[in-house]
Amino acid sequence: MRLRALWKKWSARDRTRPAGWAPIPAPPKIIPVVPISEQNPASWRYTTESPGDRWYAPEFDASSWKEGPAGFGAGRVPGAVVRTEWKTPDIWLRRKITLPEGKWTDLQFWIHHDEDVEVYVNGLLAAFAAGYLTSYEPLPMTPAGKVALKPGKNLIAVHCHQTTGGQYIDLGLVDVQPR
Numbered sequence: 387m388r389l390r391a392l393w394k395k396w397s398a399r400d401r402t403r404p405a406g407w408a409p410i411p412a413p414p415k416i417i418p419v420v421p422i423s424e425q426n427p428a429s430w431r432y433t434t435e436s437p438g439d440r441w442y443a444p445e446f447d448a449s450s451w452k453e454g455p456a457g458f459g460a461g462r463v464p465g466a467v468v469r470t471e472w473k474t475p476d477i478w479l480r481r482k483i484t485l486p487e488g489k490w491t492d493l494q495f496w497i498h499h500d501e502d503v504e505v506y507v508n509g510l511l512a513a514f515a516a517g518y519l520t521s522y523e524p525l526p527m528t529p530a531g532k533v534a535l536k537p538g539k540n541l542i543a544v545h546c547h548q549t550t551g552g553q554y555i556d557l558g559l560v561d562v563q564p565r
Contacts, residue, residue: 412565414524420483422496422522422558427455427469430481434474441478442506442543448480461552463500464520472553479544479555487537490561494524497557499546505557506543507534524562 421428431451440446454470458477495505500518504511505525512531527535534540546555 415563415565416496416524417561417563418496418558419486419488419490419493419561420559422498423456423469423556424467424522427457428481428558429453430456430458430479432458432470432472432477432479434472434477436476437478440509442480442545443509444541446480451478451480457498457554457556458546459500459552459554463518463552463554465498465522466500466552466554467556468554472555475548477544477546477548477555479542479546481542483540483542483559485535485537485540485559488561491564492526492562493532493535494526494560494562495557496522496560497525498522498554499557500552500554501549502547503555504545505531506541507531508536508541509543510534522556524560525557 431448431453433451441448456469457467458470458472458479459466459468460471460473495513497503498519498521499515502516503514505513510530512527512534513525515525544555544557
């Protein structure tokens with residue numbers, strides 16, 4: 387018996403009439419606030435050598451670090467746009483951003499990372515994630531990160547650790563709004 391005929395035979399015997407299922411929720415609306423580097427590469431200060439303590443603090447002097455456009459990475463990472471090669475186990479990044487004035491619903495990082503990542507805002511741990519992503523996704527901020535982020539100038543500092551396979555890091559900020 388062919389599969390189609392077999393399917394019809396058994397499915398025709400089903401007498402259940404399910405009802406009252408909840409609809410699939412609408413995905414949130416993602417509003418870019420500080421864009422990622424996918425179309426317009428943002429310049430970051432970076433190093434692949436351990437910078438020591440408090441490298442994420444606003445007063446840390448990163449003037450000797452290299453400067454390059456994001457995304458940073460190497461190898462085959464789905465959805466990655468590599469503009470600056472990074473092939474070591476770790477990378478540390480710093481970038482000053484300007485957060486526009488506004489009433490935000492839920493500011494989150496819009497991030498694509500492979501692998502483990504820590505994000506700091508103005509010296510405070512604002513987000514962290516283990517593993518990897520194959521596309522950009524929102525990453526919620528810690529309560530401390532939300533308090534640290536202010537309208538105007540802010541410092542974003544990122545550490546990404548790689549263990550195997552392709553590697554990549556890029557991030558921006560988005561406002562995540564319910565539909």
